[in-house]
Amino acid sequence: MARKTGSHAEITGPAIRAAALRLFARSGYAAVSMREIAAEVGVRAGALYLYTPDKQTLLYDMMRDNMQRALEAWQLAKIDGTPMQQLEAFVRFHVNYHVDRSDEIFVAYMELRNLTPENFEQIEALRRDYEGEVECILTDGYMSGDFKLADIRVSTMALIAMLNGVMTWYREGGRLSRVRIQQIYWDMAKQMVQA
Secondary structure (H helix, E strand, O other): OOOOOOOOHHHHHHHHHHHHHHHHHHHOHHHOOHHHHHHHHOOOHHHHOOOOOOHHHHHHHHHHHHHHHHHHHHHHHOOOOOHHHHHHHHHHHHHHHHHOOHHHHHHHHHOHHHOOHHHHHHHHHHHHHHHHHHHHHHHHHHHHOOOOOOOHHHHHHHHHHHHHOHHHHOOOOOOOOHHHHHHHHHHHHHHHHOO
16 A cells, blocks of 8 residues: 555654554553554554554553663763762752653553563563662662661662652643752652651
8 A cells, every 4th residue: 555645654653652652641551542543643543553563562662762761861961979969960850851751751650551571571671770770879878878778779669759750740831940849859859868
């Protein structure tokens, strides 16, 4: 079957992913059909299969790409310095990165249950890499005596859970600026690691 006039892979592929992301974030993965994604993009359902073999692959690819981009962005943002300086850099990075990608992050966390076991394992490995960055900072701070932590792993997970909350409620142009939100989250993070 020939492509429709004006159809371009470099436009249609990203449009499919963007539509799927919006629909998954709004309605949930299980409630969204490939037909709905196609209708959102303005193509026939069969055309989707030129860009992805199935809905599961579409979800997995979105989640994988999101986690890889987050890890790469953090590698560029991370700093040398004391554990406290590194933790501050991470907190500010995480808040800033996540508020710009609330749908992506929401889907990445809320739709894990819909991945096949093989896909889940691969996404979990990437998530552990990201969590490992925080755990290393907290471990260094604990070992240096800068941080007082009852349990490093629990502290890691609690910190990430607190930081992830920002994506569910923060909206640009609201009562508090992004910079102010970063500062508030940094103040709370400091309290978590200090006795």
